[in-house]
Amino acid sequence: MIGTEKTHDSNLLKRWIITIGIFLIVQLIFIMVDGTVLEPNINDSNDLFARMGRWILDSRLFTEWITPYSFPFFNMFITIHIIAILIAALGDIISTIFSKK
Template identity: 60%
Template sequence: MSYAPQKRHSNRAKRWIITIGVFIVVQIIFIAIDGTFLEPSINDSDNVLAKTVRGVLESKLLTERIAPYSFPFFNLFLIVHVVAILIQALGDSISAIFAKR
C-alpha cells in the first residue's frame, strides 16, 4: 500500500482551500475599502517607476473594461491575483495529468 497519492491529493486540496480563502478575504477587504477614505494614496512623484505604475493604473483596461472597483489599484490587484490562480490551476492540472500512477 502506498499513501503518497492520498498525501499529494490532501496537500493540493489544502493549498487550493488556502488560495481561494485568501482570494475571498482580500476581495471582501477591497469591497469594504473601495470608495471610502481608507483607500491608499499612490505617490505621484517624478520617479520613473511611479509614472509607469500610474500609466498602467490609468489604462483603459483597468478603468473601463475590468472595473469592479472604483480604485484602479484594486482592479490591477484583482487581475494579478486571478492570473496567479489560473497559473496554479494550470500547473496542478499538468502535474495531475503527468503524475505517476
C-alpha cells in the same frame, strides 16, 4: 503507493482551500475599502517607477474594461491575483495528469 497519492491529494486540497480563502478575504477587504477614505494614496512623485505605475493604472484596461472596483489599483491587483491563481491551477492540472499512471 496509495498512501503517497492520498497525501498528495490532501496537500493539494489544503493548498487550494488556503488560496481561495486568501482570495476571498482580499476581496472582502477591497469591498469594504473601495469608495471610502481608507483607499491608499498612491505616491505621484515624478520618478520613472511612479510614472509607469500611473500609466498602467490609468490605462483603459483598468479604468473601463476590468472595473469591479472604482479604485484602479484594486482592479490591477485583482487581475494579477486571478492570473496567478489560473497559472497555479494549470500547473496543478498538468502535474496531476502526468503523475497518474
